[in-house]
Amino acid sequence: xxxxxxxxxxxxxxxxxxxxxxxxxxxxxxxxxxxxxxxxxxxxxxxxxxxxxxxxxxxxxxxxxxxxxxxxxxxxxxxxxxxxxxxxxxxxxxxxxxxxxxxxxxxxxxxxxxxxxxxxxxxxxxxxxxxxxxxxxxxxxxxxxxxxxxxxxxxxxxxxxxxxxxxxxxxxxxxxxxxxxxxxxxxxxxxxxxxxxxxxxxxxxxxxxxxxxxxx
Numbered sequence: 001x002x003x004x005x006x007x008x009x010x011x012x013x014x015x016x017x018x019x020x021x022x023x024x025x026x027x028x029x030x031x032x033x034x035x036x037x038x039x040x041x042x043x044x045x046x047x048x049x050x051x052x053x054x055x056x057x058x059x060x061x062x063x064x065x066x067x068x069x070x071x072x073x074x075x076x077x078x079x080x081x082x083x084x085x086x087x088x089x090x091x092x093x094x095x096x097x098x099x100x101x102x103x104x105x106x107x108x109x110x111x112x113x114x115x116x117x118x119x120x121x122x123x124x125x126x127x128x129x130x131x132x133x134x135x136x137x138x139x140x141x142x143x144x145x146x147x148x149x150x151x152x153x154x155x156x157x158x159x160x161x162x163x164x165x166x167x168x169x170x171x172x173x174x175x176x177x178x179x180x181x182x183x184x185x186x187x188x189x190x191x192x193x194x195x196x197x198x199x200x201x202x203x204x205x206x207x208x209x210x211x212x213x214x215x216x
Contacts, residue, residue, distance in 0.1 A: 084197035093213040099182030100202030107183035
């Protein structure tokens with residue numbers, strides 16, 4: 001796809017150059033005709049022709065600049081697509097508190113800036129309904145939390161996207177702000193739009209910019 005974009009940019013540049021070349025040839029014919037038929041007593045002002053020649057040169061430079069920018073953009077898109085392919089099969093850390101429940105498993109990662117006296121983890125479905133509440137790790141640092149996809153009664157929940165929210169309290173009762181990320185395996189990549197590959201992570205589709213990190 002990136003190759004096609006490069007080819008398209010080259011085609012547009014060629015067309016622009018051909019148009020400019022045709023116009024320039026016509027300009028030279030008119031100039032030659034005017035010079036041949038000018039009144040010797042009132043010769044044509046050469047400065048006007050010089051200005052027009054400079055204008056043609058500037059247009060040509062702009063076309064070349066646009067061509068270079070289009071090529072750089074196409075190459076950048078190609079690099080983004082190639083980079084996205086390397087994500088397949090790897091476990092990705094995704095931005096935000098959402099993650100996908102697939103094959104009876106959903107995983108998040110959360111980070112506490114300090115030790116907490118209590119940590120309550122709440123899992124909500126796409127409609128915002130809380131399906132499970134559990135206690136979490138309370139020590140400072142990063143923790144990975146895996147949910148088996150069941151509610152408090154042991155009923156398996158349908159696959160889909162779920163949100164984790166955390167209420168962490170310090171020993172003095174003050175709130176501790178945690179950061180949450182989703183965790184899942186990259187199963188598929190859609191590169192129909194080279195500039196913005198879409199990844200399927202644990203059944204959830206996200207943009208490449210939402211990937212925070214990878215691990216094997």
